Amino acid sequence: MSFLSYFINGISLGSVYAIIALGYTMVYGIAKMLNFAHGDVIMVGGYVIFQLVFALGVHPFIGILIAVIACTVLGVTIERLAYRPLRMAAPLAVLITAIGVSYLLQNLALLIFTSNPKSFQSLINVPALKLADGALVISGETMVTIVVGIVIVVVLSYFIRNTKSGRAMLAVSEDKGAAQLMGVNVNGTIAFTFAIGSALAAIGSVLLCSAYPTLTPQTGAMPGIKAFVAAVFGGIGSIPGAMLGGILLGVIENLSKAYISSQMADAIVFGVLILVLLVKPTGILGKKIQEKV
Template identity: 70%
Template sequence: MSFLIYLINGLSLGSIYAIIALGYTMVYGIAKMLNFAHGDFIMVGCYVIFTICSTLNGNTVVGLIAAVILCTLLGITTEKVAYKPLRGAASPLAVLITAIGVSYFLENLALLIFGADIKSFSSVVSWQGLSFAGGDLKIQGVTIITILSSVVILIVLQLFIHKTREGQAMLAVAEDKGAAMLMGINVNKTISLTFAIGSALAAIAGALLCSAYPSLSPYLGAMPGIKAFVAAVFGGIGSIPGAMIGGLVLGIVEILSRTYISSQLSDAIVFGILIVVLLVKPTGLLGKKIQEKV
């Protein structure tokens, strides 16, 4: 019974990683850049919810909606101000270094505004959950909502990408920006939409993360952001189903290794598995090998 509880907790944590990884993999798949500030959008969304609920005495649902809106605007603004001018840069390192700079900027801004003290976060999920086997197996409401949310987000994203005009434009831009532009697709608008969706997902993931682990600090998004990036690479960066699978596997491995092996070695085990997978299949589980014309 205890193993089943740990497995469910792993699925819950993995679902959070998966939602964050979806933002990473969409931005990379379409804009061909790694937004390492993505993890800090999680932190920004959580502080928005915290401020509305604790300072303004607002509802958690209102806080979540506000966080999604603000993070969406933040993602669009960051892309236009920090990344768009460097899109044609000779070296991709310019964009990567800028992303790291944006990450540090957001962390230090939060540090100045809210301080370094760890804040207690109020869960956005009030449902207590379900009990099974005479109360021996109790699944928290936030755990169930987190897993269901990841599944719903995956399905909605897949339908959006393959069934809508904007989604088809994203696929075209991901395939060839120049050809997409010649076909009349607004590449800038498509990339901005991608950042908007990814940033909104970061806000949702942050709310679920802080609801499950109710502590908030300016550095909240750093490690989950890195692990979600690992999940995206593990599943095959650029692949939406791959990001989902990578996140779930990562969460399960982390919880089980933390429980049965060592809490101090759990992160090392996670990254070690990534190395082994990439040695066997460098493109990740569902990644495709791309041949570039020279």
């Protein structure tokens, strides 16, 4: 029974990773850049909710809505100011800028909110589910996280395949130049992708902070990196891949925490990344990229 409970908690953690990983994988697929600041957008979302709900007493639902809007605005602003001017520059320059933005957000948060951890109470009011006479308890957070994760992936997949702006995203990720010739607004599409990714980050922050109720300026950094690992694991650029990679990673992390060593769990997660890169660099569901000269 304890194995099953670790397993289900792993799926829940994995769903959070998956939601964050979606932001990475979409941006990477379209802009071909690693948005290092994505994890810190989560942190900003967490602070917005904290300030609104716990300090000002706003209704949680409105708080989450405002956090989603704030993160979306933040994501689009970052893209416009820091990434767009460098679209044609060397990849190294873009990467360094992204690290700079991530570092800037962390240190701004440090300046405003100090490094004292804020204790975050769960915003999810769902009673825990008791199975098998109380031997297996599934918390409300776990269930909500898993459901939200699945809903987001289904909606997002539908959106990308069946709407005009979704197909524009696919076109831009295939070939920017050709998409532009076909009348797709490339800059607009990339900004829209950042908006979706950042909105998802805000939802991720609600789920993350409900499951791990301490909030510091570094809160987003590690989950952000792990979510990127999940995106690579599942195949970068692929939406079902991000979900699959996230859940697998969450399960691996939780099981190694339970059965091997809690301090080594992170090392094992990154070991998985290295293994994946060695065996199948494009990830589980990734497409093989043919390099053209």
